Amino acid sequence: MDQIARTTKDFGNVLRQARKAQNLTQAELGSRAGIWQRTISNIETSASGAKVDTIFDLLAALNLELHIVPRSKIKPADLEDIF
Amino acid sequence: MDQIARTTKDFGNVLRQARKAQNLTQAELGSRAGIWQRTISNIETSASGAKVDTIFDLLAALNLELHIVPRSKIKPADLEDIF
DNA sequence: TTGGTTTATGATCTAGGAAGCATACTGACA
DNA sequence: TGTCAGTATGCTTCCTAGATCATAAACCAA
Numbered sequence: 001m002d003q004i005a006r007t008t009k010d011f012g013n014v015l016r017q018a019r020k021a022q023n024l025t026q027a028e029l030g031s032r033a034g035i036w037q038r039t040i041s042n043i044e045t046s047a048s049g050a051k052v053d054t055i056f057d058l059l060a061a062l063n064l065e066l067h068i069v070p071r072s073k074i075k076p077a078d079l080e081d082i083f
Numbered sequence: 084m085d086q087i088a089r090t091t092k093d094f095g096n097v098l099r100q101a102r103k104a105q106n107l108t109q110a111e112l113g114s115r116a117g118i119w120q121r122t123i124s125n126i127e128t129s130a131s132g133a134k135v136d137t138i139f140d141l142l143a144a145l146n147l148e149l150h151i152v153p154r155s156k157i158k159p160a161d162l163e164d165i166f
Numbered sequence: 167t168t169g170g171t172t173t174a175t176g177a178t179c180t181a182g183g184a185a186g187c188a189t190a191c192t193g194a195c196a
Numbered sequence: 197t198g199t200c201a202g203t204a205t206g207c208t209t210c211c212t213a214g215a216t217c218a219t220a221a222a223c224c225a226a
Contacts, residue, residue, distance in 0.1 A: 003150060003151040003152060004148055004149065004150055004151075005139075005148065005149045005150075005151060006139065006142070006143065006148050006149070007139055008135050008136060008139060011135065011149070011151075014151050015151075018151065049134050049135050049136035050134070050135045051132050051133070051134055051135065052091050052094065052132050052133045052134065052135060052138060053091060053132035055135060056088075056089065056090055056091060059089070059151070060089070063153060063154050064151050064152065064153060064154060065087055065088065065089050065151075065152060065153075065154045065155075066087065066088045066089070066094070066149050066150070066151060067086055067087055067088075067149070067150040067151075067152055068086040068087075068088060068094075068097050068098075068101065068142070068147050068148075068149060068150075069086060069147065069148060069150055070146060070147060070148075071146050071147060071148045072148075
């Protein structure tokens, strides 16, 4: 379960994971965050490059926050591709 | 030096810090990331809600990545306002 | 305080995100 | 296999970020 994002694709995956971990449907999360189910679907599937405001609304609704940190040499999620 | 962001304002501040820590001007960072100085200024001052793609371009140019984590009860940067 | 560097900001134009509503698809389950 | 919850997606309208060029304002050092 990796919560590191370097691309919008990563980000969509992490958001979906987080949402499911909290047993929320896209619609539920949407009404919490004031965002449409349509939009959440787009973000999770990286069908569009979302706006940062939208992202922060989602993160708040999921009680998450962003930490901006130096890149580690290898992204943990990629380890399994190596070993 | 806090690298936690919950709002676009936080985010702008963190980005500015990170850029300065690497001794880059907005223009330099811009040419690295393929983004206009104008745009970076907007983002750092949160004059506009940027797009996620733009953010990831900037983070890559600064060799940073995002970690999505549960919110801590108190944002470290706010401690100084309390004590 | 002046000259040079860095950052902020005005204006226009285009591409595309989100709202809003509806519907199609998909997987699970009785 | 028919139903239903959940997710994907079509479409139009509105709004705005970013590109692009230009200039003003702020900062800093000599």
